[in-house]
Amino acid sequence: MAVAAWAVAASAGAAPSVSRHVQVELVPEVESIRPGQPFNVGLLLRMDPEWHTYWKNPGDSGLPTRLTWTLPEGFQAGPIAWPLPGTFTQGPVTSYGYAKEVLLAVAITPPPSIAAGTSVTLAARADWLECRDVCLPGRRDLSLVLPVKSETPRPSAQWAPTFAAARARVPQPATGWTFEAQENAGRIVLDMHPPRTQPAIRRAYFFAERGGVIDHAATQAFSHVVASYRLEMMPAPNAARLRALEGVLLTDGAGGPKAVRVDVKTKEKP
Amino acid sequence: MIRVHPLVPAALAAVLSVSSAQAAAVVGQPAPDFSAPDTTGATRSLSAYKGKFVVLEWVNFECPFVGKHYGSGHMQKLQKDYTGKGVVWLSVNSSTAGSQGYYASDKVNALMKQKGAAPTAYLLDTAGTIGRAYGAKTTPHMFIVDPKGTLIYAGGIDDTPSTDQADIATAKNFVSTALDEALAGKPVTTASSQAYGCSVKY
Numbered sequence: 001m002a003v004a005a006w007a008v009a010a011s012a013g014a015a016p017s018v019s020r021h022v023q024v025e026l027v028p029e030v031e032s033i034r035p036g037q038p039f040n041v042g043l044l045l046r047m048d049p050e051w052h053t054y055w056k057n058p059g060d061s062g063l064p065t066r067l068t069w070t071l072p073e074g075f076q077a078g079p080i081a082w083p084l085p086g087t088f089t090q091g092p093v094t095s096y097g098y099a100k101e102v103l104l105a106v107a108i109t110p111p112p113s114i115a116a117g118t119s120v121t122l123a124a125r126a127d128w129l130e131c132r133d134v135c136l137p138g139r140r141d142l143s144l145v146l147p148v149k150s151e152t153p154r155p156s157a158q159w160a161p162t163f164a165a166a167r168a169r170v171p172q173p174a175t176g177w178t179f180e181a182q183e184n185a186g187r188i189v190l191d192m193h194p195p196r197t198q199p200a201i202r203r204a205y206f207f208a209e210r211g212g213v214i215d216h217a218a219t220q221a222f223s224h225v226v227a228s229y230r231l232e233m234m235p236a237p238n239a240a241r242l243r244a245l246e247g248v249l250l251t252d253g254a255g256g257p258k259a260v261r262v263d264v265k266t267k268e269k270p
Numbered sequence: 271m272i273r274v275h276p277l278v279p280a281a282l283a284a285v286l287s288v289s290s291a292q293a294a295a296v297v298g299q300p301a302p303d304f305s306a307p308d309t310t311g312a313t314r315s316l317s318a319y320k321g322k323f324v325v326l327e328w329v330n331f332e333c334p335f336v337g338k339h340y341g342s343g344h345m346q347k348l349q350k351d352y353t354g355k356g357v358v359w360l361s362v363n364s365s366t367a368g369s370q371g372y373y374a375s376d377k378v379n380a381l382m383k384q385k386g387a388a389p390t391a392y393l394l395d396t397a398g399t400i401g402r403a404y405g406a407k408t409t410p411h412m413f414i415v416d417p418k419g420t421l422i423y424a425g426g427i428d429d430t431p432s433t434d435q436a437d438i439a440t441a442k443n444f445v446s447t448a449l450d451e452a453l454a455g456k457p458v459t460t461a462s463s464q465a466y467g468c469s470v471k472y
Contacts, residue, residue, distance in 0.1 A: 008412065061408050061467060061469035062468075062469075063466070090469050091398070091470070091472030092407070093408075093470060131468070133370060133469075135334055135335075135368065135468045136334065137433040212464040237294035237296065239422050
């Protein structure tokens with residue numbers, strides 16, 4: 001998984017009404033759409049140097065970027081495919097998000113009833129928070145017009161590579177892995193058993209996808225016994241007792257960096 | 271200054287070295303005592319308010335989340351309503367000198383007058399000592415201490431993370447709910463929540 005291959009030069013953008021440091025655009029992966037066939041569009045955010053926007057769990061501060069769709073009748077928008085975020089640390093405050101550039105892709109499913117030879121307008125309001133050491137809210141109404149054709153959609157020459165790069169950064173299902181989570185002696189313990197084909201893991205970090213579960217700023221202690229691995233995390237201050245651990249596990253080692261989805265209920269105490 | 275980890279793989283090491291022996295105030299435990307100057311030059315100590323409910327409100331007038339609650343008059347109304355009921359309300363600014371939201375006392379007093387802010391006092395926690403003791407992460411970040419000195423609420427001002435004033439009308443306000451319950455002698459139903467806002471500028 002080419003997690004490290006996404007750095008793209010940031011470019012300063014035209015200033016929308018509130019935001020001053022992020023340029024946003026709604027872009028398609030395809031040149032045209034076909035009745036009933038899902039396709040991807042995405043919100044492309046380009047941050048000025050030193051500025052960042054946020055992941056689905058912004059961490060200790062910030063706000064997740066949001067898309068509110070206005071679609072033609074019968075169209076359905078899926079959730080954002082969030083690429084792996086980075087961490088931003090300011091004293092005891094740790095946040096999760098994106099610098100430089102990020103594409104937040106969304107699958108759109110059109111109804112089978114739309115007619116070839118017409119075109120559709122997809123509209124979305126984007127809301128985000130952009131921060132350096134200071135923060136500004138951003139909001140922009142965006143739209144995209146795509147032709148409807150009966151032929152197989154061609155990839156967009158301009159944007160398909162950006163979608164491919166973003167997809168490579170989206171955490172994968174943890175196929176072949178098993179996880180166990182428990183809260184023990186004031187620690188949240190995640191035991192990880194990768195598939196046998198997994199090369200040795202030397203480091204790991206867990207991004208909780210909801211706030212109020214782990215202490216984002218605290219060190220995560222990594223250890224292993226042969227091919228079983230353990231992460232010990234501090235719970236968030238005043239957190240409710242852990243019931244499930246959901247988020248993204250980032251590992252690194254002989255196989256290079258890899259990000260997989262974790263969704264595990266806690267073990268009941270005997 | 272903010273530290274940015276530009277992600278994997280080099281960032282893994284950096285991510286793993288993010289260290290923190292960060293204390294945080296724990297609901298149900300004694301609230302950490304403190305002593306700090308306010309904008310009138312007086313020294314304010316938590317222990318001096320034994321016998322009263324005390325609200326701690328982390329503030330930075332330049333933060334858009336704080337702007338949401340002051341621009342709408344919402345925070346000022348909470349301050350007036352509850353100090354009118356005998357509650358002590360301390361606004362705390364932990365911005366380090368020179369960072370966003372840090373002002374000398376005269377400027378803070380002028381801004382508070384202009385905004386109609388009505389806390390009992392505005393504390394200058396320039397070294398971040400109180401902020402770190404409580405684990406204050408955001409502006410706003412809210413804490414409530416009961417008359418015995420026990421922390422009874424820690425978290426966000428309400429349940430709707432946004433910078434939009436229009437959301438205040440439909441949000442569930444955790445602070446007023448907790449204060450109303452506690453002032454009526456009832457247990458606080460929501461004693462902690464995830465705070466939202468700008469980072470505290472330590």
